[in-house]
Amino acid sequence: MRAFAASAAVQGVSSVWASGETKAIEAAGILAGARGIAVGVHPGLGENDRSATGFLPPPEFEHLADAFFAEPEKSVRGWERAVDAQRRVLAAFEEIVDMNAAAGDVAIVAHGGVGTLLLCHLSGLPISRERDQPFQGHYWSCAAGSREVLHAWRPIAPR
Secondary structure (H helix, E strand, O other): OHHHHOOHHHOOEEEEEEOOOHHHHHHHHHHHHHHOOOEEEOHHHOOOOOOOOOOOOHHHHHHHHHHHHHOOOOOOOOOOOHHHHHHHHHHHHHHHHHHOOOOOEEEEEOOHHHHHHHHHHHHOOOOOHHHOOOOOOEEEEEOOOOOOEEEEEEEOOOO
């Protein structure tokens, strides 16, 4: 994140937002700190509610995440449905972009599932894990005014 915060990709950022989750706030803090600005927190940016299952071992989690994206109108073992999570994330995105319309570029720091749901919607594509980030630490961009996706997932820094 430090490399990304120093990159040309975020030089126009004048507003940084995060979900209320610690990992997102900490990552957003690195980006905002490099820009000399504060982090806004929006609860609508949270990852899908998976509290029904709690922590799951990675193989089991991946299996359920596949099902979450594959059947977006169904609750997987009590998880928030993908269509509901997408609606919530989109509402948060619209509110944030509208509040910061004149401020310059807006960075939203959240989790991969949040980004994937929003990317699918703005791309006019169905919810699908095929559009998920290849691995942790990616970003995509859109034009705030038109909501046109400018590019899909790119790594924030070399591996």
